[in-house]
Amino acid sequence: MMTLSTLNHQLATLGLDGFKSSLSLQMEDTSYTKLSFEERLYMLLESEMNDRVNKKIKRLSAQAKLKDRQAALENLEYGSKRGLDRSYILSLATCEYVQRHQNILITGPTGVGKSFLAQALGKRAIHEGISVRYYRVSHLLEEIKAARASGNYTKILTTLSRYAILILDDFGVTPLKNDEVNDLFEIIEERMFNGAIIMTAQLPIKEWHAYLGNETIADAMMDRLIHSAHKIELKGESMRKLLAKKED
Numbered sequence: 306m307m308t309l310s311t312l313n314h315q316l317a318t319l320g321l322d323g324f325k326s327s328l329s330l331q332m333e334d335t336s337y338t339k340l341s342f343e344e345r346l347y348m349l350l351e352s353e354m355n356d357r358v359n360k361k362i363k364r365l366s367a368q369a370k371l372k373d374r375q376a377a378l379e380n381l382e383y384g385s386k387r388g389l390d391r392s393y394i395l396s397l398a399t400c401e402y403v404q405r406h407q408n409i410l411i412t413g414p415t416g417v418g419k420s421f422l423a424q425a426l427g428k429r430a431i432h433e434g435i436s437v438r439y440y441r442v443s444h445l446l447e448e449i450k451a452a453r454a455s456g457n458y459t460k461i462l463t464t465l466s467r468y469a470i471l472i473l474d475d476f477g478v479t480p481l482k483n484d485e486v487n488d489l490f491e492i493i494e495e496r497m498f499n500g501a502i503i504m505t506a507q508l509p510i511k512e513w514h515a516y517l518g519n520e521t522i523a524d525a526m527m528d529r530l531i532h533s534a535h536k537i538e539l540k541g542e543s544m545r546k547l548l549a550k551k552e553d
Contacts, residue, residue, distance in 0.1 A: 309332065312328070313325055313328075313329070316328070321353055322353075322356055323352040323353035323354070323355060323356025323357065324349050324350070324352060324353040324356075326352065326356070327348060327349045327351075327352035327353070328349060331345060331348070331349070358434075361434060362431060362432055362434075365431045365434070365435075365436055365437065366428075366431055368436065368437075368438065369427060369428075369431060369436075369437040369438055369439055370438065370439050371424045371427055371428060371437075371439050371472075372420075372424065372439065373420065373421055373424050375421075376420075376421050376422075376424035376425040376427075376428055377425050377428055377429075378394060378395075378398055378425045378426070378428075378429055380421075380425070381394065381418075381421075381422065381425060382418075386540070386541045387417075387418075387539060387540065387541045388413070388537065388538050388539045388540045388541070389422075389537070389539065394422075397409065397426060397535065398426075398429050400429070400430050400433050400435055402501055402535060403430065403435055403469050403470060403500060403501045405533070406496075406497065406498055406499070406500065406501060407501060407533050407534060407535060408501055408502045408503070408504065408530055408531075408534040408535070409423075409426065409501070409502075409503045409504070409534065409535045409537065410504050410506075410510060410530065410531070410534050410535070410536050410537070411423055411503070411504065411505045411506075411537045411538075411539065412505070412506050412507070412508065412509055412510060412536075412537070412538050412539070413507070413538055413539030413540055414507060414539075414540070415507055417539040417540060417541060418539055419474075419505035419506075419507075419539055420474050420475070420505055422505075422537070422539070423439075423472050423474060423503045423504075423505050424439065424472065426503055427439060427470060427472050427503065430469070430470050435469045435470060436467070436468045436469045436470070437468060437469070437470045437471075437472065438465070438468040438470070438471055438472065439472040439474065440471070440472065440473055440474065441474045441475050442473050442474065442475055442476045442478070442489075443475065443478065443479060445473065445492075446481075446485045446488060446489070448461065449461060449488045450484075450488075462491060462492065462495060465492055465495070465496075466495045466496065466499055466500075468500060469500040469501070470500060470501050470502075470503060471492070471496060471500065471501075471502050471503070472502075472503045472504075472505075473502060473503070473504045473505070474504075474505050475505060475506070475507075476504050476505065476506040476508070476513075477506045477507060477508035477512075477513065477516050478507070481516075481517065481518070483518075483519060486517055486518065486519050486522055486523075486526075487522065489526065490522050490525065490526050493526055493529050493530060494525075494529060497529050502530070504530070509538075510531065510536065513527060513530075514527055
């Protein structure tokens with residue numbers, strides 16, 4: 306005879322945790338007996354689907370390593386003074402740019418919310434089931450250097466290529482060595498038809514070519530980064546100052 310304990314064990318073995326939790330709830334609440342078999346089954350399956358979605362979001366969030374927990378599109382401050390158009394940002398929230406392999410380039414002075422916006426877009430993508438990985442450019446280049454020294458250079462490039470969105474924060478802060486320029490080019494080249502890059506920088510885009518130094522690689526990298534990219538130039542008062550004023 307099938308017992309509830311046996312059934313729960315089988316559901317746990319199959320990894321149907323949402324189904325199992327919902328079934329327990331139905332068994333404890335007699336009001337569910339008023340529903341048809343089909344209605345109760347639908348609710349069990351819906352609970353399982355929701356549980357799987359939530360687990361995926363949790364896994365993708367941990368994998369992304371976003372730094373700002375407050376970063377979310379609903380927390381953005383819009384307006385012409387900020388250089389942020391609500392309808393444009395909402396169009397990016399659909400994440401169609403990922404399927405189209407279009408990059409997002411966010412520039413502006415220090416403190417205006419470039420990283421916040423990049424991570425907010427990343428968080429939105431995660432809730433759409435899209436894989437994301439956040440890096441400060443300097444930290445990524447350090448990881449690549451260590452990987453090359455340990456013989457894992459190809460492995461780290463392969464790992465990076467698996468993320469649908471790669472967020473590269475604080476590009477152009479410090480001078481790049483020739484091998485670092487080459488490494489960045491390899492990453493960007495690999496992703497040209499394999500996902501999207503969200504990049505933030507204080508440097509205006511028109512100064513990126515000179516910053517990269519190596520003219521040949523700079524030409525190729527800029528072509529791949531900028532081609533059909535979404536460009537957002539933030540402006541206005543420092544977000545840190547604005548937040549400090551609100552706290553006062």
